[in-house]
Amino acid sequence: MKIQIDNLRFTYPTGLEALRGISLTIEAGEQVAIVGQNGAGKTTLVRHFNGLLQPTVGSVLIGDWDTKKYPVAKLASRVGYVFQNPDEQLFSKDVGTEIRFGPRNLGYSKEKIDGLVKRALALTELSDKTETNPYDLSPTWRKMVALASVIAMDTPIVIFDEPTTGQDAPSITRIAHVIAELRREGKTVITITHDIDFCAENFERVIALSEGQVLLDGAAIDVFGQDEILAQTYVEPPQLTRLGKRLGLKETVRNQEEFLNALKR
């Protein structure tokens, strides 16, 4: 499902203009990472996709729906949103109930809900924790519960707001696996992240925001090649990209495989 953003501007009630004229198209099934300085407007932007925020100027279309004309509850059938802080979205007495809540609200059949919940639990490796209260889990596993509860809604568009924050290496691998699985199913995945190495290894397209505007937008490899522009929004290229550049490799590299291949040439 396509997302079309046309000249989007947003001003908070305090007078802070967080988005200053953003136009973007995200095609169905794209995997997009949004990067940029703290306060650049990343979270403000994605909160427009499910109607949590409404444009002050301009428009956001989710498929053929203008977010101004559809309530958040309705948009939730098209856009799933995993919050930065899982504690802002979890409220059920156990993990199983928490994950059923979303798909049940969307009015799916019991069979479909059972299937979706089972798959979400398996993907996030929570199958043995369905009886546990989410708040008895460590923050790492609470994040997985938040992820599972959104994946279970089976929306064509899924947004992750800083999924790897505070996660350990096995958990980051698990999140990468979830994203790969969603890609395989043809879903659009939009992720805000400061973890540039994670970004390089899992996303094809990167959008860099700066002070409420799009600074760079393109294939990850092209965006990461422009380190001086990226620095304007406090982002550094991935570790291996920086290494390749320092070594004077001809092409921009993003990951281990590309780096070693370029080195051999």
Added chain:
Amino acid sequence: MAFINLQNVTYKYPLTKTPVLQNINLQINEGEFVAVIGPNGAGKSTLCYTLAGFVPHFFKGEISGTVEVAGMESSKSTLDEWVLNVGLAFQNPFNQISGAKYTVFEEIAFGLENTGVPRDEMKTRVEEALKLTDISNLADRSPYSLSGGQQQRVALTSILVMQPKLLVLDEPTSQMDPIGTREVFGVIRKMAEDGMTVVMVEHKVEWIANFADRVIALKDGQILLEGKPSEVLTSDVLAENGFGISRYTSTAREAKKQGLWKKENLPVTLDEAVEGFSNW
């Protein structure tokens, strides 16, 4: 005697069955910058709470062994003595912001108000702290109107302003942008050089290697490895135990197998990687 001295410390929260920290022995000198790494559930946050006196004074539970920090002994002192010497920045800044203040400036003054610092001194110290972490431009904003990373800078600043002898930081840069992260590491390094002792839980291995004096790798409540960043962070043991490692290290390890990395030691930092790969 060491500034921090933990002897055979074992601790269990009131409702858990197994100890979260098991027989921890740890000595840290004044002015040292120590990074703590480890997978989920290793006991990193609990170690922070122990150094900050929250364990056992706030969380209760069962503790054995001795905890000495800045000349205080945990079992013989109270939390209000402890807070004058030790500052703790929580993992989640949302949990730290008081909720009682309308502006960032007032939020950062909150700790000083509670410890009876005179008004003029308080203002000067808040202004200096805001400059130090480069958030003077946020002074008049509401703490709750900030982005995650900005909130995290406020939480950190509200501890730095107290000028504690020991600074305990639980993933202080987790929500910060990359260059902001490096700046904050630089600020903390400077504090350590000026004599503040720093214990910091962190996953960002590259910056630990660039700034910390020593690394402690925790797993299942025990110290698995301890030593210089360049030694601990390149150890094969880490990758096998669910620790995050730098891409420079993992890539050089693979390159070594293919004969593309000739040096004995693996790199952790960009400079080390550049040096090693320049003449393969």
